[in-house]
Amino acid sequence: MELVLVPQRDPEQPAKHQLGPEHSPHSPLSIHDLTVAYDRRPVLWDVDLDVPSGKLVTIVGPNGAGKSTLLKAALGLVPKASGRIRVFGKTMKQQRSQVAYVPQRESVDWDFPISALDVVAMGRYGVLGWCRPVRRRQKEEALVALDRVGMADMAARQISQLSGGQQQRVFLARALAQDAQLFLMDEPLASVDAATEEAIIEVLRALRTEGRTVVVVHHDLQTVPDYFDHAILLNMRVVANGPVEEVFTPEALRQTYGGQLTILSEASERLARRSRVEHP
Amino acid sequence: MMLATAGATWWEAFERALLLRDANTVWVVLGVLALGLASGSVGAFLVLRRRALTADAISHATLPGIAVAFMVMVGMGLAGKSMIGLLVGAYIAGLLAMAVIVLIQRTTRLKDDAAIGIVLSVFFGVGICMLSLIQQMPAGNAAGLESFIFGKAAAMLPGDALLIGIVSIIIMLTLAIFFKELGVLCFDESWAAARGWPVLALDFLLTGLVALVTVLAIQTVGLVLAIALLIIPASTALLWSRRLVVVVIGSALVGGFSAWLGAMLSATIPKLPTGPIIVLVCASLFFLSLFLGRRGVLPRWLGKRSLSRRVDRQHVLRACWEIIESSDEEDISMGDLLAKRSWSERELATVVERCMRAGTLQRVDGDIIRLTSEGKERARRVVRNHRLWEAYLVHHADIAPSHVDRDADAIEHILDEDLVKSLEQLLGASAGEVPRSPHAINGGGGAA
Numbered sequence: 001m002e003l004v005l006v007p008q009r010d011p012e013q014p015a016k017h018q019l020g021p022e023h024s025p026h027s028p029l030s031i032h033d034l035t036v037a038y039d040r041r042p043v044l045w046d047v048d049l050d051v052p053s054g055k056l057v058t059i060v061g062p063n064g065a066g067k068s069t070l071l072k073a074a075l076g077l078v079p080k081a082s083g084r085i086r087v088f089g090k091t092m093k094q095q096r097s098q099v100a101y102v103p104q105r106e107s108v109d110w111d112f113p114i115s116a117l118d119v120v121a122m123g124r125y126g127v128l129g130w131c132r133p134v135r136r137r138q139k140e141e142a143l144v145a146l147d148r149v150g151m152a153d154m155a156a157r158q159i160s161q162l163s164g165g166q167q168q169r170v171f172l173a174r175a176l177a178q179d180a181q182l183f184l185m186d187e188p189l190a191s192v193d194a195a196t197e198e199a200i201i202e203v204l205r206a207l208r209t210e211g212r213t214v215v216v217v218h219h220d221l222q223t224v225p226d227y228f229d230h231a232i233l234l235n236m237r238v239v240a241n242g243p244v245e246e247v248f249t250p251e252a253l254r255q256t257y258g259g260q261l262t263i264l265s266e267a268s269e270r271l272a273r274r275s276r277v278e279h280p
Numbered sequence: 281m282m283l284a285t286a287g288a289t290w291w292e293a294f295e296r297a298l299l300l301r302d303a304n305t306v307w308v309v310l311g312v313l314a315l316g317l318a319s320g321s322v323g324a325f326l327v328l329r330r331r332a333l334t335a336d337a338i339s340h341a342t343l344p345g346i347a348v349a350f351m352v353m354v355g356m357g358l359a360g361k362s363m364i365g366l367l368v369g370a371y372i373a374g375l376l377a378m379a380v381i382v383l384i385q386r387t388t389r390l391k392d393d394a395a396i397g398i399v400l401s402v403f404f405g406v407g408i409c410m411l412s413l414i415q416q417m418p419a420g421n422a423a424g425l426e427s428f429i430f431g432k433a434a435a436m437l438p439g440d441a442l443l444i445g446i447v448s449i450i451i452m453l454t455l456a457i458f459f460k461e462l463g464v465l466c467f468d469e470s471w472a473a474a475r476g477w478p479v480l481a482l483d484f485l486l487t488g489l490v491a492l493v494t495v496l497a498i499q500t501v502g503l504v505l506a507i508a509l510l511i512i513p514a515s516t517a518l519l520w521s522r523r524l525v526v527v528v529i530g531s532a533l534v535g536g537f538s539a540w541l542g543a544m545l546s547a548t549i550p551k552l553p554t555g556p557i558i559v560l561v562c563a564s565l566f567f568l569s570l571f572l573g574r575r576g577v578l579p580r581w582l583g584k585r586s587l588s589r590r591v592d593r594q595h596v597l598r599a600c601w602e603i604i605e606s607s608d609e610e611d612i613s614m615g616d617l618l619a620k621r622s623w624s625e626r627e628l629a630t631v632v633e634r635c636m637r638a639g640t641l642q643r644v645d646g647d648i649i650r651l652t653s654e655g656k657e658r659a660r661r662v663v664r665n666h667r668l669w670e671a672y673l674v675h676h677a678d679i680a681p682s683h684v685d686r687d688a689d690a691i692e693h694i695l696d697e698d699l700v701k702s703l704e705q706l707l708g709a710s711a712g713e714v715p716r717s718p719h720a721i722n723g724g725g726g727a728a
Contacts (some may be wrong), residue, residue, distance in 0.1 A: 075473075076474075101474035113524075119467070
């Protein structure tokens with residue numbers, strides 16, 4: 001009888017071995033060693049991060065820092081040069097239904113012949129399955145999602161008849177309709193009116209209350225302390241990653257943004273003022 | 281007399297075609313009808329996916345496929361003109377062209393339209409060369425191969441029509457089955473990919489269907505005009521509807537109707553080529569829709585005109601209100617009114633005339649006018665909206681008061697009741713009251 005030698009596995013740490021040493025099995029989104037390049041020009045370099053569970057997380061950084069690319073790479077929409085993505089400890093492919101993506105508003109043609117309700121109903125397609133037509137039930141679920149963003153009375157409108165902010169809310173409603181645990185949103189607050197911003201933030205907070213995790217690419221540093229719990233400062237690599245109070249320091253901001261600092265120092269000052277008020 | 285006879289025969293011929301009295305016409309008409317329906321419905325997705333030019337490349341690229349298929353069949357000792365054999369060759373060449381386009385797009389930094397143009401012209405050039413070589417070949421009867429370039433619907437045999445019919449039904453069934461998936465692909469590809477839909481496979485499906493329709497169309501309308509049957513019906517339908525289902529079905533109907541009428545006309549009038557006539561019928565529908573369609577030029581122009589007229593009337597009413605407000609007199613002279621805004625005497629006279637017709641102004645005598653009671657009510661509302669909006673901008677949008685007048689001008693005319701109510705709430709204005717203007721009122725009103 002021949003003896004086959006099998007390499008011994010440490011019986012105590014099978015899960016860790018599967019995940020790779022850096023991955024926390026509980027993180028909604030865990031990114032390890034991610035490098036993305038367009039035409040040999042790196043956009044993201046060795047990005048490592050764990051997104052905390054049940055928090056409102058923002059990714060901030062200057063233009064061209066790779067914020068949108070980070071979301072797209074996590075979702076597998078752009079090819080990665082290297083790196084591993086885990087969603088709640090599994091691959092993105094296994095967890096697709098748990099991840100809702102809100103693309104940038106400019107990424108689609110808003111002249112497309114489709115109503116707001118039909119766009120939101122796309123969020124239910126995954127549950128519906130292949131080749132099944134949308135029925136009344138999915139439309140009702142879509143209407144509930146539209147109502148959550150305050151757009152129920154706009155359901156029948158063709159999407160080109162909506163304002164920019166309303167279009168953004170339709171995109172958000174489509175993600176809500178999917179009933180996911182992790183939300184990845186690309187600039188949902190870019191060039192929207194004040195009413196929309198308020199409505200969106202309210203929805204994000206409700207999602208947090210429900211224990212879901214929301215990751216938002218954001219451009220307005222001034223509002224970061226008010227809106228988010230956790231910030232990831234990104235400029236090709238992760239400059240800082242942690243609770244907003246810890247991460248939003250002038251030094252970290254300077255590292256992220258280089259010279260362009262006038263607004264930034266203002267924002268961190270605001271933060272400092274706020275924490276003085278909260279912890280005198 | 282001559283004319284009457286000619287008219288009668290023309291009508292008789294059309295009637296013969298209409299009632300399908302000729303066995304030949306029956307097959308041609310049924311064949312092109314199926315083709316029109318299929319290409320219209322596929323075309324809707326193609327246009328919405330912004331791939332119109334790709335279809336043109338595919339149709340031009342079918343030519344070398346036809347030539348190669350012919351040579352292979354001659355080489356195998358077959359007659360060389362089995363229609364199915366030629367069409368299979370065309371289909372393979374069309375897909376090959378598509379693959380080359382994708383390859384160029386992925387591996388080089390060439391722009392999409394350049395890649396498409398290169399593939400289109402190179403494949404077509406190769407095809408033409410092959411055709412002239414074939415015509416010098418001793419074996420096989422190559423006559424008629426060039427009819428694929430401009431199409432020859434009249435030569436359609438019952439078998440051809442049957443083939444077109446069956447394939448068209450398959451195409452439309454496939455579209456119906458994957459309607460939802462293709463819709464997502466066309467609307468928001470990156471979201472579909474993020475959700476895990478196989479975007480690439482869906483794209484192949486759509487391209488495969490387009491190539492299939494194209495191959496059917498080259499026989500009828502020719503490969504040069506095949507693109508028309510894909511793009512024009514869809515563009516026509518898009519001028520009418522804002523719903524995907526309606527656009528797809530409408531596009532199919534436009535395609536089907538054009539093909540049917542075109543075939544009728546060419547059967548009626550001797551020596552008229554079917555393919556180009558179909559395209560022209562389709563184009564006429566498109567131009568008609570361009571003006572009359574719900575999203576066409578005419579309704580848009582009418583809507584714009586009615587808005588700008590309303591804005592003009594509101595400007596006059598507001599100017600009247602402001603003059604009365606500062607002078608405490610009911611009479612308004614045209615001169616004062618003229619000084620309020622930068623309008624010419626003639627423009628003002630026209631607008632005032634329209635206001636009188638609408639019953640908001642009345643002429644006292646000569647150059648003196650007054651607001652009617654209805655006019656006063658309207659003017660009050662207009663001024664109120666204007667000032668509410670100005671106040672909103674001043675208090676809530678950090679705009680200097682001197683810049684406000686313009687912005688308020690632009691937006692007050694489209695304020696709806698809900699918005700006015702929320703402005704009132706926001707500014708704590710009580711309903712009905714006209715607030716004071718936040719800036720000095722410009723023009724002759726104060727000086728009078």
